Structure formats: C-alpha cells, structure tokens
Amino acid sequence: MEPWRYDTAQDLNQPLIDRLRRFPREPAMLVYGVRLLAALLLRGWLRVYHRLRIVGREHLPTDRSFVLVANHASHLDALCLLAVLPLRKLHRAFPAAAEDYFFVSVPRLILSAVVINALPFDRHIDPQHSLNLCRQLLAHPGNILVIFPEGTRSVTGEIDRFKLGVGLVLAGTPYPVVPCYLHGTSAAWPKGAWFPKPRRVQVTIGQPRAYAHLSPDKESAIQICQELRDAVLALASDTAPSVITSQEGEAS
Amino acid sequence: MSPQTALASDVFRFYVVIAAGLLIAAGTVLVVLRWGLHKDVDHAWQSYRGWLIMVPVVLLGIFLGRVVTIIFFTTLALWGFSEYARATGLYREWVMTGAVYIGIIAVGATALVPDPTTGVSGWYGLFIALPVYMIAVLLVIPIARNRAQGQLQVLALAIVGFVYFGWMFGHLAFLANARHAYSYLFYLLFAVELNDVAAYTCGKLMGRRQFRSNISPNKTWEGSLGALVVALILPWVLYFTFPDFQARDYILAGLIVGIGGQLGDLAISVIKRDIGIKDMGTAIPGHGGILDRIDSLIYVAPLFLHVVRYFHDLY
Numbered sequence: 001m002e003p004w005r006y007d008t009a010q011d012l013n014q015p016l017i018d019r020l021r022r023f024p025r026e027p028a029m030l031v032y033g034v035r036l037l038a039a040l041l042l043r044g045w046l047r048v049y050h051r052l053r054i055v056g057r058e059h060l061p062t063d064r065s066f067v068l069v070a071n072h073a074s075h076l077d078a079l080c081l082l083a084v085l086p087l088r089k090l091h092r093a094f095p096a097a098a099e100d101y102f103f104v105s106v107p108r109l110i111l112s113a114v115v116i117n118a119l120p121f122d123r124h125i126d127p128q129h130s131l132n133l134c135r136q137l138l139a140h141p142g143n144i145l146v147i148f149p150e151g152t153r154s155v156t157g158e159i160d161r162f163k164l165g166v167g168l169v170l171a172g173t174p175y176p177v178v179p180c181y182l183h184g185t186s187a188a189w190p191k192g193a194w195f196p197k198p199r200r201v202q203v204t205i206g207q208p209r210a211y212a213h214l215s216p217d218k219e220s221a222i223q224i225c226q227e228l229r230d231a232v233l234a235l236a237s238d239t240a241p242s243v244i245t246s247q248e249g250e251a252s
Numbered sequence: 253m254s255p256q257t258a259l260a261s262d263v264f265r266f267y268v269v270i271a272a273g274l275l276i277a278a279g280t281v282l283v284v285l286r287w288g289l290h291k292d293v294d295h296a297w298q299s300y301r302g303w304l305i306m307v308p309v310v311l312l313g314i315f316l317g318r319v320v321t322i323i324f325f326t327t328l329a330l331w332g333f334s335e336y337a338r339a340t341g342l343y344r345e346w347v348m349t350g351a352v353y354i355g356i357i358a359v360g361a362t363a364l365v366p367d368p369t370t371g372v373s374g375w376y377g378l379f380i381a382l383p384v385y386m387i388a389v390l391l392v393i394p395i396a397r398n399r400a401q402g403q404l405q406v407l408a409l410a411i412v413g414f415v416y417f418g419w420m421f422g423h424l425a426f427l428a429n430a431r432h433a434y435s436y437l438f439y440l441l442f443a444v445e446l447n448d449v450a451a452y453t454c455g456k457l458m459g460r461r462q463f464r465s466n467i468s469p470n471k472t473w474e475g476s477l478g479a480l481v482v483a484l485i486l487p488w489v490l491y492f493t494f495p496d497f498q499a500r501d502y503i504l505a506g507l508i509v510g511i512g513g514q515l516g517d518l519a520i521s522v523i524k525r526d527i528g529i530k531d532m533g534t535a536i537p538g539h540g541g542i543l544d545r546i547d548s549l550i551y552v553a554p555l556f557l558h559v560v561r562y563f564h565d566l567y
Contacts, residue, residue, distance in 0.1 A: 004405055006527045007341030015534045027343065029334070029350065 020113035021103055023120050023133060031114050032091055038115045039090050043083045049198050050076070050188055054084050055239060056205035059178060062086060065138045065145075066208065067177040069166055071159045071232055072148035073186035076196060078116055080182055081146050084203050094137060095146035096121040096130070123151065127165065134169045145169075149225060153191045159236070162229045167221025176208035179228050181235035204239040206231050253318040253433050263493045264315070267438040271307050278303070298538030306536065306545070314437060318373065318428045319364065321437070325425035326360030328542060332550075333417040335533040335541045336523070342409040347393055352410050355386040356418035363426040372567050374429035379422070386414050416519075416550060417543070423554040430566040435493050439505065440556055443486050444548045447479050447513040454478025468521040476514050483510030496564050508555045516551025520544070 009026045011019040019025065046052040060066070068081055078095040085093050097118035103109050112118040119137065121130045137143050147169075149162035170177055181204045189196035209231075214220035258264045282300055285291040313324035333356060337343035362379040366372060390410050394403040427436050455475025463471040484506035487494070494501065520543055524532065533541025560566065 003526075006339070007344060008527060008529060009338040009341070009343065012338055012529060013531065013534060015537075026338075027346065029343070029346065029353065 017106060017109065020109055021120070024137070025113065027091070034114055035090060035117060036087075039082070039087065042079055042115075046076075046080060046083050046201065050184075050196070050201040052080060052083060053200070053202040054205070055202065057084065059205045059207055060085070061176045061178070061208050062089060063142075065141055065143045065175050067138070067166065067170065067175060068144060068146045068180055069149050069162075069177060069228055069232070070146075070180040070182050070203075071154070071236070072150045072152070073154045073157065073182070074189045074191070075153075076185040076189045076201065077148065077153075077182050078118075078146060080185060080201055080203050081180060082116070084180075084205065085144060089142075089144055091117065092142055093117060093144040093146060094119040096134065096148075098123050098152070099130075100124065119145070131165055131168055134165075135173075138169070138173070138175045149228065154186070155191050157186060159229065159232060162225035164218065164221045164225060166228065167224035168216075168218070170211045170224055171214045171220035172212065172216035174210055174212045176210045177228065178208045179206040179231035179235060180204060181206070181232050181239060183236070183239060202239065204235045206235050253314070253321060253428055255315055255317060258315045258317075258434070261434050263432075263434040263438065266493060267434070267442065268311060270442070271311060275304065275307060295538070300538070302536045302538040310441065314428075314434070318433070321428040321433075322360055322363050322425040325428075326356065326363075326422065328546060329356050329359065329418050329421045329425075331535065332421065332532075332542045332546060333413050335535070335543050336413050336417055337409075339524070339527055339529055339532055340409050340413075342406065342413065345406050345410075347397065348390065348406050348410045351390055351393060352386075352414045352418065355382070355389070355414050356422070358382060358386075359418050359422035360425055363422065363429065372429070374426055374566075376426075376566075379426055383415050383419055386419075387411055390414070420554045421546065421550045423557045424549060427553070427557055427566075430560070432495055435495065436556065436560065439487070439490060439493065440509070440549065440552060443483060443505075443509040444513050444552055446486065447483050447509055448517070448548060450482040451475045451479035451514065451517075454482075464518060464521075467518055467525055471514075471518070479514065480510035483507075483513065501560075501563060504559050505556065508559060509552055512552040512555050513548035516548040519551060520547035 011022055011026050014022070019028075025031075062085070070077060070081060078097070082090075082093055082095065095116055095118050097103070097112050097116065097120065099120040099122045101108075102112040102118055103120045112120075119130075119133060121127075134145055134147075137145055147166045149166040150160040151163045151165075154160050166177075182201070183204065184199055184201040187197070188199035188201055209227075211220065211224055214223070278300060282293055282297055285293050286297070310324075314321050330353060333352060334343070337349050337352075343349050359379070359382060362375045362382060364373075365375050367375045367377065390407060394400065394407065424437070424440065427433060427440070430436055451471070452475065455470070455472045455478070458474040458478065459472030461473045462469060463473050463476050484503070486509070487497070487502035487505045491497070491502070497505070520532070524530065531540030532543040535542045536545055539545050557566075
C-alpha cells in the first residue's frame with residue numbers, strides 16, 4: 001500500500017506573527033473569519049460615513065486575474081478599492097503595501113495581513129523579488145492585485161509619476177489592468193491626520209486594458225505607466241465635476 | 253462549579269497551593285542552577301516560562317466556573333485540531349475542516365446544555381452519540397460536492413481529527429459537570445503532567461532500552477515503567493481529594509494515567525512521525541504546539557470519565 005502524502009503547512013514551525021509576515025500566506029480559517037467581519041464593518045462604514053459611490057463596477061473582469069491601479073493620497077484608498085470588489089473575492093485581493101511601513105510593528109502587521117490582506121512590497125532592498133511575487137500571484141487564476149503606482153501617498157493632491165513596477169509586471173502578460181480614480185479620499189483622510197472626516201468619496205472604474213502585445217522590457221514598462229497615468233487622469237477629469245456638482249447641490 | 257464553590261472547596265485550594273509551590277520550587281532550582289552553579293538551563297527555562305503562563309490560565313479558567321471551564325477546554329480542542337489540520341494538510345480542504353470545527357463546538361455545546369429529560373447539566377446521551385452524527389455529516393460533504401478523488405484520505409483525516417481531538421478530548425470539558433469536578437479535573441491535569449515529567453526524569457536517570465524505537469526514539473522502558481509506578485502511587489497520596497473513591501478506584505485511576513498517558517503521547521508521536529515533523533506547532537514556547545502538551549490528556553480523559561461514571565455516576 002502506498003503511503004499517503006501529507007501536504008503540511010509551509011509555516012508549521014513559525015510563530016503566529018511570523019506566519020503573518022510571510023508571503024504567500026497559508027490560508028487560516030480564523031484569519032478569514034476576522035477579515036470577513038472587518039470587511040463587512042468597513043464596507044458599512046464607507047457607505048454610511050463617507051457615502052462611498054462606485055461608478056463603472058461592470059468594468060471589473062472578475063472572472064480572471066487582474067490588476068487594479070489607482071491614484072494614492074490616503075489610507076482610505078486601499079479600503080475603498082477593496083470595497084469595490086465582490087465579497088467573494090475578499091481573500092483573493094491583495095493590495096501591495098510597503099513592507100517597511102506596514103509589516104514592521106505588530107499592530108500594523110496584523111492590520112495589513114489580516115484585515116487588508118496586503119502583499120508586503122519591498123520598496124528598497126529587493127523590489128525585483130516583490131515584482132516576482134506579484135507575477136506569481138497573477139498566475140493563479142482569479143487573484144486580484146491592487147497597486148498604487150505612485151508608490152506613496154501624495155500630499156499635494158496631484159497625481160505623481162507612476163513607478164515602473166506595475167509596468168514591469170504587466171508588459172507582455174495577458175492580465176487585464178483596470179485604472180481607477182479615487183475622488184475625495186485625500187480630503188476625507190489626508191496624510192498625517194489621525195482620524196477620517198465624514199467626507200464624500202467616489203471610486204470611478206475605467207475600462208480594462210491588457211499589454212500582452214508589448215515585449216517585457218523597460219521601454220514597454222515606461223509606456224504602460226504613461227498610459228495608465230493618463231487613463232487615471234482622464235477618469236479624474238471625467239468624474240470630478242459630477243461629484244462636485246452633486247455635493248454643491250446637497251449643500252444648497 | 254463557580255467562583256464561590258471554588259473558594260470554599262478544599263480540593264481547589266489544595267491544588268492552587270500545590271501548583272504555586274511547584275512553580276516556585278522549580279523556579280528556585282533553575283535560578284540556583286543558572287546563577288549559583290553556572291549550568292546551561294536555557295531549554296528548561298524556556299519550558300518553565302511556558303508553565304508560568306499555562307498554570308495560571310488553567311487555574312483561572314477552572315476557578316471561573318463550569319461554563320468557562322467547558323469553553324476553555326473546547327477552545328483548546330479547536331486549537332489542537334487546527335494544529336493537526338495544518339500538520340496533515342487537511343486544512344486545505346476548508347469545507348471539511350470547517351465542518352469539524354463546527355462539530356467540536358457542538359461537543360462543547362452538548363457538555364454545556366442540560367439534559368432535556370433529567371435536567372442535570374450536560375446532555376450526556378447526545379454527547380456520546382455525537383460521533384455518529386458527525387461522521388454522517390462528514391460523509392455527505394464529498395457527495396454534496398460531487399468529488400471522489402482523494403476523498404478517503406480527507407474523510408479519514410477529518411474523522412480522526414474530530415473523534416480524537418474534538419470528542420475524546422471533549423470528555424475533559426464534560427467532566428466539569430461532575431459533582432466532584434474539581435477532584436477529577438485537577439487530578440487528571442496534575443497526574444498526567446507529573447506522569448510526563450516522571451517518564452522524562454526516569455528515562456534520563458535510568459534509561460537503557462528503547463521502548464518504541466520506530467515511534468519515539470527517546471522513550472525507554474525504564475522511563476515508562478518509572479512513570480507507571482509514580483502514577484500508581486499518586487492517587488493514594490491524593491486520597492483526601494477523592495470523596496467517594498475506594499482502593500479499587502485508586503488503582504484504576506493510577507493505571508489509566510500511567511498507561512493511558514504514555515499511549516496518548518505515543519499516539520501523537522505516531523502521527524508526527526508519519527508526517528515527518530517534530531512538533532505540532534509553536535503555540536507554547538518551549539513546549540511546541542498545543543497538541544504536544546495535551547497529547548496524554550486526550551487519551552486519558554475519556555477513559556477516566558467512563559470508569560468514574562461506571563462505578564460512581566458523575567452527578
């Protein structure tokens with residue numbers, strides 16, 4: 001009789017905190033439960049406190065792996081983008097988060113790994129390794145990678161230059177990328193504020209696009225980043241007036 | 253069981269004093285060895301720190317009463333099963349794993365609720381019948397999901413996981429319903445852990461012949477027999493904590509712990525050896541996983557409950 005093969009957890013001998021630090025993380029029912037509960041609470045909070053509005057949800061290609069990119073000015077951004085996705089994708093959506101910021105202290109680690117389901121992105125020492133993680137993630141059908149290509153929260157309100165990482169991940173791959181524009185998050189919870197203000201927030205989701213036809217090199221990455229930034233800017237100019245009018249309409 | 257009865261109970265106070273005394277004594281020995289004689293006691297120190305946390309937690313749980321005790325042991329069972337599921341890979345089958353979690357919670361619930369016919373706390377009839385219902389439910393899962401490939405392994409792992417780590421260990425929670433709950437629970441916890449320590453110490457001092465060479469190479473015949481002798485003596489020493497025990501019961505209690513404790517330890521070792529891992533987890537620093545600590549209890553608790561129930565009735 002052939003002996004059974006046991007598929008033991010890779011992180012069996014690691015303490016809980018180290019298990020949260022590694023990536024990809026092993027599935028854990030308790031973590032999934034807490035994440036689901038947190039997601040429901042956060043979605044409720046965004047709907048009620050920030051009047052979250054979602055435009056263009058039909059553009060999300062949720063039947064396969066894809067990348068979400070958006071402008072970044074607030075801690076609310078990742079929460080809003082996660083709230084845009086269907087709840088069944090909760091454990092399959094991974095916002096890339098700075099390892100040096102979100103995976104250091106234990107409370108922040110628990111928040112990023114359990115609630116946000118973040119992918120620890122190494123901005124400084126070995127970004128190549130992190131980009132490989134992103135590619136592996138997308139190779140698994142049905143995963144969603146959330147990236148803020150500016151690399152950090154903008155304080156000026158302008159959309160900064162997109163870093164090349166997202167282009168390098170996408171060039172020559174069939175995965176669709178969906179540009180999004182987040183409106184109002186910086187006013188609601190700017191960098192440095194300790195608690196969000198009850199301001200309106202809107203997520204505008206653009207048309208998906210793919211870059212399978214480009215060669216996987218730096219030139220393509222530059223081109224992709226340029227195109228994606230333009231797409232986000234276009235969404236910004238399309239949607240912002242309507243939001244502003246509706247807010248003014250309510251104020252008067 | 254309640255905080256009031258705990259404070260009024262001689263048995264409870266006795267075991268609190270014993271636990272505190274042993275922790276202080278062991279701590280003093282370690283301090284003398286470390287700073288007095290400059291011995292390397294890092295490993296023992298790690299293990300001691302584990303005890304420093306475990307002992308007060310267990311005492312507090314039992315002090316707070318029947319409900320907390322049952323919830324506490326059910327939580328341990330859930331935790332233990334999750335380690336087993338991670339070690340065997342069963343946890344990747346989340347429907348099956350989830351069903352076993354719910355089943356273990358049901359074990360705790362049947363220990364908690366009163367018997368609908370007699371009104372005494374703990375629905376014994378359903379508690380004993382639970383594995384039947386649980387196995388019936390588990391068998392439906394592959395059918396409902398229309399799967400056959402590899403399902404025998406998944407089912408077998410789930411059934412062992414539920415019956416052994418959930419239901420058999422759940423007998424410890426059920427003992428909280430007994431009239432002499434403090435006597436039984438504290439005796440089991442104390443005797444089983446002492447048995448482990450005795451096996452280790454006797455093995456270190458006199459161990460020559462390997463006991464089960466393919467399962468646990470560190471265990472020796474001398475260690476196991478030494479532990480059995482200690483286990484057989486212990487109930488006679490603790491005679492005043494058992495209000496209704498006779499000579500026969502002392503012998504049986506000693507045999508259950510002395511033999512069952514070793515077998516429980518070896519049973520987990522078989523599982524670990526087959527999988528090819530050393531510890532079941534990292535829950536308790538210096539001890540390994542939860543299962544590495546409660547392995548002997550899982551085997552002993554149901555035997556003890558049924559022997560006591562046969563001769564004395566629980567209530």
